[in-house]
Every structure is written in structure tokens, then in C-alpha cells.
Amino acid sequence: MINPFDLDKQRDLIFSADRPEQAEQAYLLLSGLPNCTVERGSTPNSLRIRYSLYDYTLEGLESALAGEGFQLDNSLLHSIGRKIIYYCEDTTCHNMDIPVHPTKQNQRGVFIKAWEEQPHGDRDETPTELRDYK
Numbered sequence: 001m002i003n004p005f006d007l008d009k010q011r012d013l014i015f016s017a018d019r020p021e022q023a024e025q026a027y028l029l030l031s032g033l034p035n036c037t038v039e040r041g042s043t044p045n046s047l048r049i050r051y052s053l054y055d056y057t058l059e060g061l062e063s064a065l066a067g068e069g070f071q072l073d074n075s076l077l078h079s080i081g082r083k084i085i086y087y088c089e090d091t092t093c094h095n096m097d098i099p100v101h102p103t104k105q106n107q108r109g110v111f112i113k114a115w116e117e118q119p120h121g122d123r124d125e126t127p128t129e130l131r132d133y134k
Contacts, residue, residue: 006092007052007053007054007092007096008050008051008052008053009050009051009052009053009058009089010048010049010050011048011049011051011058011085012041012046012047012048012049013026013041013046013047013048013049013061013062013065013072014041014043014045014046014072014073014078015045015046015047015070015071015072015073016045016071016072016073016074017045017073018071019071020044020045022045022070022071023040023041023044023045023046023047025070026047026065026070027040027047029065029068030047030049030061030065033056034055035051035052035055035056036049036050036051036055036056036061037049037050037051038050045073049061053089053092053093053096057086057089057090057093058082058085058086058089059082059085059086059089059090062082
């Protein structure tokens with residue numbers, strides 16, 4: 001079961017230093033999204049965003065920004081960090097779609113029924129002459 005508090009994310013978006021005005025433009029753009037909180041980051045080319053995985057993923061937000069012409073910092077460290085976050089968020093989103101397996105609710109009944117259907121004990125229909133070695 002996924003803890004609902006684990007679905008609330010806080011991430012930093014780091015933009016390319018080549019165009020310093022990007023962060024302010026992205027701030028204005030992302031501020032208009034419902035269920036997404038945006039703050040200016042600790043550096044001039046960064047933003048801090050808060051969102052729920054029910055509404056957004058980092059990959060989706062960054063893809064939308066890239067589609068609008070924004071350039072993110074593609075240094076090795078930031079690129080690897082983003083890929084790990086993409087994977088973790090994608091896995092969490094897929095796990096939210098998986099229903100609870102039915103054996104967890106009635107575990108004892110499932111195994112009793114499976115036991116009853118298996119040949120064992122007095123239910124062995126093999127003739128006695130075939131069961132005994134002489």
C-alpha cells in the first residue's frame with residue numbers, strides 16, 4: 001500500500017545558465033497550473049516546485065517545459081538525478097494502478113480450497129495393489 005504522503009513531491013528545476021530569464025518565465029508559466037506550487041529557487045536559474053503524483057510527474061513537467069523551448073541544466077549530475085527521479089515516480093504511478101491481490105483479503109480460505117482440490121490422504125484413488133510393492 002502506498003502512503004498518500006509519499007505522493008507529494010518537492011523538486012528543484014535547474015535551468016541552463018545560458019539564458020537566465022528562463023527561470024522567471026517558467027515561474028510564470030508553472031504558477032498557472034492547478035495543484036502545483038512554485039517558488040523561486042536558491043539560485044537565479046532554479047525553481048522549487050511541489051506537486052502530487054496524482055496530478056503531475058517531474059518528467060511530464062520537464063517535457064512540457066522543453067516543448068515550450070526551455071533548456072534545463074544537462075550536466076551529468078543533474079541528468080542522472082532526473083533519470084532516477086523519473087524512474088522512481090514512474091514506478092510509483094504504476095504501483096498505484098495495481099489492485100490488491102485477492103489472496104490477501106481471504107488468505108486462509110484460498111489455501112483451504114486449494115488443499116481440498118489436491119489429491120491427498122484418503123482421497124487417493126489409486127488401487128491398493130498398485131500402491132504396495134511386493
